[in-house]
Amino acid sequence: MSTHAVAVRRAPDTFAILLMVALCAIWGMQxxxxKNANAALAPVFQAGLRSAIAAVLVCGWARLRGTPLFRDDGTLGAGLLAGVLFACEFVCIFLGLTLTSASRMAVFLYTAPCFTALGLHWFVAGEHMRRIQWIGVITAFAGMALAFADGFTRAGATSHASMLAGVAGDALGVAGGIAWAATTVVVRATKLAHxxxxxxxxxxxxxxxxxxLALSVPLGQVHVATVTPLVVASLAYQAVVVAFVSYLxxxxxxxxxxxxxLxxxxxxxPLFGVTFGVLLLGESFSLRFLMAAVLVLAGIALVNAPARQRVA
Known part of the structure; x- marks a missing residue:
């Protein structure tokens, strides 16, 4: 990827911070x-269907606003790469969840900001992080690890084969985080930034x-069970609210x-995800989660701390 100069971005202000908190809540609810849609739609097929519906909506939105989508502006290569990475992220998540627990997947997947910071530090001018911000990333990740520590303390695998499967699932979680981070870096370090x-x-x-959708065929995930209003609402939420509105x-x-x-x-x-799980699915709640939330918020505050002004 090119290290050419790009337009200078500013640190998040109050408006951007509030938007990001809202987006995280939306993504946590996803x-x-x-889970609600899994009963009727296979995971990989569900993810592909969500992307397809949202793509149609984006196309309609762009046409309504007069935004050209098919003009040759030199972004095709980077766009295709970003799309493949985006798909890889979801393949890793859905396949990984068949091998490891959701809590472990969340920990490994949300290493993405760490990989993002590294990639941006190397490839994008103006995105270098200071020591205090690196401390913030580490603090936030420590909060994540604490929030999902139960995934590490529960009874382990009962056989060597299942243990290896769990390790493979964890590795897919890390791969998903890397793919997510790489997508962000591609968007910022190429012509897609403009x-x-x-x-x-x-x-x-x-x-x-x-x-x-193509992968769902060899994976045997092209099937639809009984479709209920809840399944339709869940798919609509993923396609319209998440993949269309929130990603825009x-x-x-x-x-x-x-x-x-950001x-x-x-x-x-994932902290929002746990909260919604407690409120809507009756999942367990612990003091450990509250402590983890404090660490996460502290990490975010450190990463977004303004640079000290030097005294002349």
């Missing part, structure tokens, strides 16, 4: 929606829809604010 949020998202949704806002934020500062907010997403 886990409940996926194109519209609609076009950037259209690339990812279209390519991922093709890849995921996310890529719009990336065109104006420092991605390294990405650390993603640590909030």
């Amino acid at each position: 886990q409940v929606a996926i 194109t519209s949020a609609s076009k950037t998202l259209f690339y990812q949704l279209t390519v991922s829809a093709v890849v995921l 806002i996310w890529f719009w934020l990336l065109t104006r604010y420092m991605a390294s500062r 990405s650390v907010f993603s640590f909030l997403t």
Whole structure:
């Protein structure tokens, strides 16, 4: 990827921070929606269908606003790469969840901000992080590890084969985090940084829809069980609210604010997911979660701490 100079992004202001918190809540709620839809739609097929529906919506939105999606602006290569990485992230998540627990997957997947910060530090001018911000990333990740520590303390595998399967699932979680981080870096370090949020998202949704739907065939995941209103509502939430609205806002934020500062907010997403699980699915709740939330918020505050002004 090129290290050419790009337009300077600013640190998140109050408006951007509030938007990111709202986005994390939306993304956290997505886990409940996926679980509700899993009863009728196979995971990989579900992910591909979500991307396909959202791609159509983005196309309609762009046409309504007069935003060109098919003009040759030199972003095709980067767009295809971002789309493949986006698809890889979801393949890793869904396949990994068949081998390891959801709590372990969350810990490994949400290493993404750490990989994002590293990638941006190396490839994007103006995204270098200071020591205090690195401490913030480590603090936030410690909070994540604490929040999902039960995944590490429960009874282990009962056989060597199941233990190896669990390790493979954990590795897929890390791979998903790397793919997520790489997608953000591609968006910021290439010509996609100068194109519209609609076009950037259209690339990812279209390519991922093709890849995921194609993969669902050899994986034997092309099947639909009894479709209920809850399943329809859950799929609509994923496609319209998450993949269409929230991702448009996310890529719009990336065109104006420092991605390294924004990405650390993603640590909030699984915490919201646990909260919604407690409220909507009756899952367990512990003091450990509250302590973890404090660490995550502290990490976010450190990453977004303003630089000290030097006294002349």
